[in-house]
Amino acid sequence: MRKKPGNDVYVALIVAVVQVVLSQGAAWGQRGYREPLDSLAYVLLLVGPVAILARRKFPVISTVVTLLATYAFVVGGYPYGPVFLAPIFMLWSLILGGRRLIAWILSGVTLAVFVIYASLGGDHGLWAFHTLAITAFILLFMVIGELVRIRSERRAEHQRVVEEESRRQASEERLTMAQELHDVLAHNISLIHVQASTALHLMDEQPEQARTALTTIKSASKEVLGEMRSVLNVLREGAPRSPTAGLDRLDELVTRSGLDVTLKHVGSRPLPPQLERAAYRIIQEALTNAARHAPGSRVTVRLEYGTSELGVLISDTGATKPAVLAEAGSGNGIPGMRERASALGGTLTAGPVGNGFQVEAKLPFPEETS
Known part of the structure; x- marks a missing residue:
């Protein structure tokens, strides 16, 4: 993302608040189907925002850590929803930062993890569809990231020509x-x-x-x-x-x-x-x-x-x-x-x-x- 380094603190804080607060609402809405939030869940919810602070110096490692925390959160049975905000942001950052191949590989790994999780009985019926829908949502943001990158490159090229x-x-x-x-x-x-x-x-x-x-x-x-x-x-x-x-x-x-x-x-x-x-x-x-x-x-x-x-x-x-x-x-x-x-x-x-x-x-x- 083309942001000043100091802005990462505000982005991480916003993502942390959104994931923690909205996940509480998601837990209430998904009670009886997903596990309630506990100390481990809150730690996993905060891993992504913390990784955002390190994304400029370690873009790939911080993205992998964010995805691993997300996988652990979902496999642990915690509620779907806001937890996907941090990985979406990190994958998008990789695309805009020029690491497109790595971003798409990691998104493919994410798709495979959710498909395997659903097929092993972690979720059935509607929840399997919900898992794939969330994955499709991530891929949608990947495509949006690609479009933003293309537009940004065209703007830079236009500026160079000017x-x-x-x-x-x-x-x-x-x-x-x-x-x-x-x-x-x-x-x-x-x-x-x-x-x-x-x-x-x-x-x-x-x-x-x-x-x-x-x-x-x-x-x-x-x-x-x-x-x-x-x-x-x-x-x-x-x-x-x-x-x-x-x-x-x-x-x-x-x-x-x-x-x-x-x-x-x-x-x-x-x-x-x-x-x-x-x-x-x-x-x-x-x-x-x-x-x-x-x-x-x-x-x-x-x-x-x-x-x-x-x-x-x-x-x-x-x-x-x-x-x-x-x-x-x-x-x-x-x-x-x-x-x-x-x-x-x-x-x-x-x-x-x-x-x-x-x-x-x-x-x-x-x-x-x-």
């Missing part, structure tokens, strides 16, 4: 956070680097443009700190997760990029957070690549809200200035964008178009469930 699924989701969440941090850091640090290089180059000749670049650096550094706090807050227990980026912040992203960007929206509709975040990050990475490899270019960002998918197109006209960070970066930008699209069941293509470069993603809307 915990594994929770760990899997936690692992996926960590990967998502890592990707979020990568995208945030890559974009903002690249932007800071580009603007810092611009500021250094123009500081003497065009101080106003240098001031603009420094303002962009300040904004980008504040942005990266805010994004990191938003993502890392997920690690705090009970901290609610909110999308760290969405298309409502697209104008801010374009302003910070330092590029000549034209935004086009074709249609409009609400988007699920994961799709909106993926679209934002794809645009962010494409603008980062344009700032690295095509400074001075004109960039067009087009969002097309179709009936079944969101189309995202980012294209630039090619560099008109030397690329400050042309060789910088991890080389994971385009594969990362493609992974984001694939995770939603979409596609992403990227490659040169004329003098410039183009990134096109198709992100399907999730199917609505009724």
